[in-house]
Amino acid sequence: MKKNLFLIFLFYVILKPSISFSLVEIDITRGNLDPMPISVSPFFSDKITDENIKKDLNIENLGLEISKIIENNLEKTGLFDAIEKEAFLQKPDIAHLKPRFEDWALIKSQVLITGKVTSKIINEKDYINIEFKLWDVLGAKMVDGFSLTTTPRSWRRVGHKISDKVYERLTGESGYFDTRIIYVAEEGPKTQRIKKLALMDQDGFNTKYITLGSELVLTPRFNPANDKEITYMSYFRNMPRVYIVNLQTGEQKVVGDFRGMTFAPRFSPDGKKLIMSLAKDGNSEIWVRNLETNIQEKLTDHPSIDTSPSYSPDGKFITFNSDRSGYQQIYVMRSDGSKVKRISFGKGIYGTPVWSPRGDLIAFTKLHKGKFFIGVMRTDGTGERLLTENFYQEAPSWSPNGRIIIFYRETKTDDKGQGFSAKLWSIDLTGYNERLVSTETDASDPSWSSLLGN
Amino acid sequence: MFNKIALSGVPNGFNNFSFGMLFSVIFHGSIFVATIFALPFVVKKPIELLPSISVELIQISEQMNIPYAPKAAKIIEKAKTENKKLLSEQAPPKEIKKEINKQVKFDNQKDEIDLSKSKKIPVPEKKQEKVKLEKSEAVPLPDKKLEKIETEQETEQQPSKEKKKTLVEKEKRKKIEKQVEKDLIIKEFVKKTKPIKDDKAIQASEFEKKELDVDLIKGLIAKQYENVGEVKKKSDGITQSEDKSMRLTKLSVTTEYSIQMQYKDCWSPPIGGEYKKNDYLVTVKLDLEKNGRVKSREILERNRMGIDSKYRIFAESVDRAVLKCNPLRNLPLKTYEDWSTMILRFNPEGMMVGQ
Numbered sequence: 090m091k092k093n094l095f096l097i098f099l100f101y102v103i104l105k106p107s108i109s110f111s112l113v114e115i116d117i118t119r120g121n122l123d124p125m126p127i128s129v130s131p132f133f134s135d136k137i138t139d140e141n142i143k144k145d146l147n148i149e150n151l152g153l154e155i156s157k158i159i160e161n162n163l164e165k166t167g168l169f170d171a172i173e174k175e176a177f178l179q180k181p182d183i184a185h186l187k188p189r190f191e192d193w194a195l196i197k198s199q200v201l202i203t204g205k206v207t208s209k210i211i212n213e214k215d216y217i218n219i220e221f222k223l224w225d226v227l228g229a230k231m232v233d234g235f236s237l238t239t240t241p242r243s244w245r246r247v248g249h250k251i252s253d254k255v256y257e258r259l260t261g262e263s264g265y266f267d268t269r270i271i272y273v274a275e276e277g278p279k280t281q282r283i284k285k286l287a288l289m290d291q292d293g294f295n296t297k298y299i300t301l302g303s304e305l306v307l308t309p310r311f312n313p314a315n316d317k318e319i320t321y322m323s324y325f326r327n328m329p330r331v332y333i334v335n336l337q338t339g340e341q342k343v344v345g346d347f348r349g350m351t352f353a354p355r356f357s358p359d360g361k362k363l364i365m366s367l368a369k370d371g372n373s374e375i376w377v378r379n380l381e382t383n384i385q386e387k388l389t390d391h392p393s394i395d396t397s398p399s400y401s402p403d404g405k406f407i408t409f410n411s412d413r414s415g416y417q418q419i420y421v422m423r424s425d426g427s428k429v430k431r432i433s434f435g436k437g438i439y440g441t442p443v444w445s446p447r448g449d450l451i452a453f454t455k456l457h458k459g460k461f462f463i464g465v466m467r468t469d470g471t472g473e474r475l476l477t478e479n480f481y482q483e484a485p486s487w488s489p490n491g492r493i494i495i496f497y498r499e500t501k502t503d504d505k506g507q508g509f510s511a512k513l514w515s516i517d518l519t520g521y522n523e524r525l526v527s528t529e530t531d532a533s534d535p536s537w538s539s540l541l542g543n
Numbered sequence: 544m545f546n547k548i549a550l551s552g553v554p555n556g557f558n559n560f561s562f563g564m565l566f567s568v569i570f571h572g573s574i575f576v577a578t579i580f581a582l583p584f585v586v587k588k589p590i591e592l593l594p595s596i597s598v599e600l601i602q603i604s605e606q607m608n609i610p611y612a613p614k615a616a617k618i619i620e621k622a623k624t625e626n627k628k629l630l631s632e633q634a635p636p637k638e639i640k641k642e643i644n645k646q647v648k649f650d651n652q653k654d655e656i657d658l659s660k661s662k663k664i665p666v667p668e669k670k671q672e673k674v675k676l677e678k679s680e681a682v683p684l685p686d687k688k689l690e691k692i693e694t695e696q697e698t699e700q701q702p703s704k705e706k707k708k709t710l711v712e713k714e715k716r717k718k719i720e721k722q723v724e725k726d727l728i729i730k731e732f733v734k735k736t737k738p739i740k741d742d743k744a745i746q747a748s749e750f751e752k753k754e755l756d757v758d759l760i761k762g763l764i765a766k767q768y769e770n771v772g773e774v775k776k777k778s779d780g781i782t783q784s785e786d787k788s789m790r791l792t793k794l795s796v797t798t799e800y801s802i803q804m805q806y807k808d809c810w811s812p813p814i815g816g817e818y819k820k821n822d823y824l825v826t827v828k829l830d831l832e833k834n835g836r837v838k839s840r841e842i843l844e845r846n847r848m849g850i851d852s853k854y855r856i857f858a859e860s861v862d863r864a865v866l867k868c869n870p871l872r873n874l875p876l877k878t879y880e881d882w883s884t885m886i887l888r889f890n891p892e893g894m895m896v897g898q
């Protein structure tokens with residue numbers, strides 16, 4: 090009997106797959122690449138909160154403003170399409186408690202973001218509490234949400250943090266909205282440009298000028314390990330020098346005492362070293378300086394010009410450009426300067442290589458047939474893709490999630506020397522989502538910070 | 544006393560020497576003799592040759608193919624009784640059959656014995672051979688092989704017998720030759736049933752006990768018929784079932800395409816993700832009503848969703864697509880039983896969503 094039962098079971102096990110084979114199976118290998126329609130409901134706030142916030146920030150409806158920040162951030166990615174608020178059928182306060190998903194599905198929304206703003210007084214100081222919820226309209230469920238309390242002045246950052254959360258939850262990648270960009274703000278005619286260091290949020294708001302414009306500044310770079318520290322090149326006693334500035338304290342110091350011109354500085358991923366170029370006697374080599382021990386070391390030793398160094402995210406490799414092969418090309422070497430290997434072999438001149446924070450790609454500027462390109466290639470030089478071309482553009486810098494590249498682009502001057510401008514632009518890795526980054530003045534040499542700390 | 548005298552007349556050293564020499568000669572002589580007769584490398588054993596079993600390996604497909612298979616089956620059926628007599632050593636020898644053996648000499652006497660041996664191979668071994676036969680793909684025309692056999696027969700027959708025998712005998716011989724052909728076919732099959740690696744000697748009594756398994760031969764022919772069919776299929780190129788893009792379902796091509804197009808519009812995979820080949824495959828089982836409405840849906844990779852957050856996000860996009868495309872349109876009512884349960888495999892491999 091047991092034997093028979095075992096045999097029956099065995100037959101069942103054997104036949105089971107054949108039964109499942111009889112089902113209709115369909116492969117879906119194509120999807121819709123259009124931006125996902127989302128609804129960002131204005132964040133609800135009661136009357137007391139509105140009055141308090143108006144008193145503190147002079148903003149009529151903070152909840153609405155926060156929702157606009159989120160909308161703007163998500164739309165700029167090219168992955169989301171925010172539905173006009175006029176189309177919403179449900180009031181923000183009720184939607185935040187329990188959305189009528191049918192209403193949101195009716196306006197073709199796949200995702201709904203709701204929130205609530207409440208003012209608080211803690212230790213006689215004004216604070217705001219912001220609550221947010223992310224709803225899957227089709228699935229009729231809440232998929233994410235959080236609540237945080239901060240000072241009223243940080244309300245924009247709250248909007249960015251919510252954007253990061255939504256982006257991460259819907260794309261699977263970390264966000265890049267709660268970040269800052271440092272760049273060189275430019276003013277005046279082309280021949281007499283005034284250049285200042287400027288810092289702003291990634292969406293162009295909250296611009297602050299760090300230098301007065303009396304000295305020429307170039308190539309500012311964030312410390313990846315400390316978003317409150319930057320390095321840049323400026324002139325000191327008519328000699329180009331690399332500086333480090335603490336943005337919180339305003340403390341500024343010259344890096345090293347080199348006999349020659351130091352430029353193109355960049356931090357190591359852990360922020361403990363600074364790598365830069367040193368030009369001396371017509372030759373340029375790459376040096377590294379340990380910021381803790383103040384020991385500096387020469388990494389390259391070649392009669393050609395080696396410059397624009399950039400660390401890999403694990404700190405084990407350095408990419409740089411050199412003209413040792415006759416034309417300027419991109420090279421990769423170990424962080425101790427050994428095993429130098431050329432990786433770019435395409436037609437044209439390659440420069441300003443920057444290693445992606447994800448570690449898989451190197452962004453670069455390419456000059457070919459009089460046109461400038463921003464492109465990416467794998468770290469072994471394969472898979473070169475040119476994302477954008479223009480009359481003049483360079484200095485790519487990666488967003489912290491390695492998805493967007495920011496760079497600057499100059500326009501031609503006309504016959505009268507007019508019409509020149511320099512603007513910041515961003516482009517994503519697909520090459521289709523190219524956007525102008527708004528700045529108060531002309532801008533060049535952007536550098537993207539890592540996600541801001543608290 | 545003698546010893547004493549003999550030994551007393553010679554010096555002691557000489558006596559010792561002669562004794563030593565004698566001992567040495569005897570000792571070495573014995574070793575030499577022992578070497579000749581006892582040591583194995585010196586001994587010349589008579590070469591004992593095992594009775595040779597000639598096994599001719601011929602693919603059954605060289606003899607048979609589809610058009611020929613029925614013929615062979617008929618031949619075997621006809622030869623069923625004759626073969627028993629022919630192949631049994633104990634059967635009374637008939638003149639004709641002896642002539643056949645003499646005239647044709649296709650395998651000589653030994654081969655005939657071998658043939659009889661091959662008949663006695665146990666069934667499991669025959670099964671092994673079957674497997675080998677199934678694998679055979681080369682299927683030359685049967686006529687060629689038969690012609691070859693005929694020509695061999697002619698060359699051997701012609702020198703002596705044609706001059707002596709009458710026309711009647713010639714006709715007889717032709718009939719006999721035909722029979723030989725039949726026998727040959729049977730032989731070929733039988734030979735194939737021999738295990739190739741079986742070197743064990745089989746006793747004659749075993750041969751006598753067993754007879755030609757005609758049923759097995761029939762089976763082989765039938766199997767060969769199937770094999771040829773398979774080979775033809777393969778030679779025709781990739782079949783629908785082998786081609787993933789043309790995988791057979793119970794739905795018509797237009798219906799399947801319609802479903803794919805509907806989900807293409809409804810599915811918005813998270814574009815920000817990096818999708819490698821087959822890295823993010825989501826399988827959804829749908830139970831549908833007759834109007835195409837989703838009765839129930841189940842993502843089969845639930846476990847991974849709990850572990851891999853990126854995969855979960857991807858699977859959620861699939862779930863949204865299923866809900867967005869609810870109900871499915873343009874499904875044929877007549878074949879509802881076929882699509883009432885459906886497996887959808889969402890795979891972003893074909894999309895450039897990573898970079």
